[in-house]
Amino acid sequence: EVQLVESGGGLVKPGGSLRLSCAASGFTFRTYSMNWVRQAPGKGLEWVSSISSSGTYTYYADSVKGRFTVSRDNAKNSLYLQMNSLRDEDTAVYYCARDPSRSIPPPDYWGQGTLVTVSS
Amino acid sequence: QSALTQPASVSGSPGQSITISCTGTSSDVGGYNYVSWYQQLPGKAPKLMIYDVSNRPSGVSNRFSGSKSGNTASLTISGLQPEDEADYHCSSYTSSGTLVLFGGGTKLTVL
Numbered sequence: 001e002v003q004l005v006e007s008g009g010g011l012v013k014p015g016g017s018l019r020l021s022c023a024a025s026g027f028t029f030r031t032y033s034m035n036w037v038r039q040a041p042g043k044g045l046e047w048v049s050s051i052s053s054s055g056t057y058t059y060y061a062d063s064v065k066g067r068f069t070v071s072r073d074n075a076k077n078s079l080y081l082q083m084n085s086l087r088d089e090d091t092a093v094y095y096c097a098r099d100p101s102r103s104i105p106p107p108d109y110w111g112q113g114t115l116v117t118v119s120s
Numbered sequence: 121q122s123a124l125t126q127p128a129s130v131s132g133s134p135g136q137s138i139t140i141s142c143t144g145t146s147s148d149v150g151g152y153n154y155v156s157w158y159q160q161l162p163g164k165a166p167k168l169m170i171y172d173v174s175n176r177p178s179g180v181s182n183r184f185s186g187s188k189s190g191n192t193a194s195l196t197i198s199g200l201q202p203e204d205e206a207d208y209h210c211s212s213y214t215s216s217g218t219l220v221l222f223g224g225g226t227k228l229t230v231l
Contacts, residue, residue, distance in 0.1 A: 095166070
């Protein structure tokens with residue numbers, strides 16, 4: 001069974017940093033590209049970032065480019081999102097999501113999400 | 121790049137059919153058959169209901185179906201049941217640098 005478990009969310013002040021993690025199991029993690037998708041309170045889904053299966057290629061939404069960094073450790077079956085210079089508008093539930101086996105989105109499996117709240 | 125366009129809400133009575141539209145451009149919905157639909161129950165993660173425009177993952181009821189015409193994709197739910205009440209989101213691959221777009225979500229109310 002595919003499982004994606006996010007962690008690392010919490011309350012942080014504007015300008016602060018946070019690192020999210022996603023632990024994957026139930027599939028061969030190193031062969032799948034992965035995504036971070038967020039959902040602000042009461043809003044729709046917003047794609048944040050993607051990373052290729054090897055980690056060679058990374059992609060970012062304009063809203064987070066230069067502030068967020070996606071990475072992965074295939075030996076640990078883990079995906080990460082380093083978030084710096086956080087803003088109020090980054091407040092959201094952040095989901096880790098797997099791309100289908102063809103490595104082209106949209107995602108198929110999603111984690112349960114971790115809440116990030118940016119507030120002074 | 122703008123999100124895909126969905127109606128904010130739709131409603132129907134038990135047993136009826138409803139259709140939710142998702143409009144994009146030739147760079148996303150119209151250009152590729154990589155359109156997915158997700159069901160999101162309150163406080164839960166999105167669940168894949170339709171992929172590649174019209175395919176259902178194993179375990180998803182055949183009351184859910186998807187289609188596409190031009191730049192607009194559609195999700196149809198037939199034989200509405202109370203448990204279908206949820207938010208529904210569409211998503212598409214895009215040839216722009218953002219890779220994937222989502223719609224704003226549609227709240228389905230089963231009256």
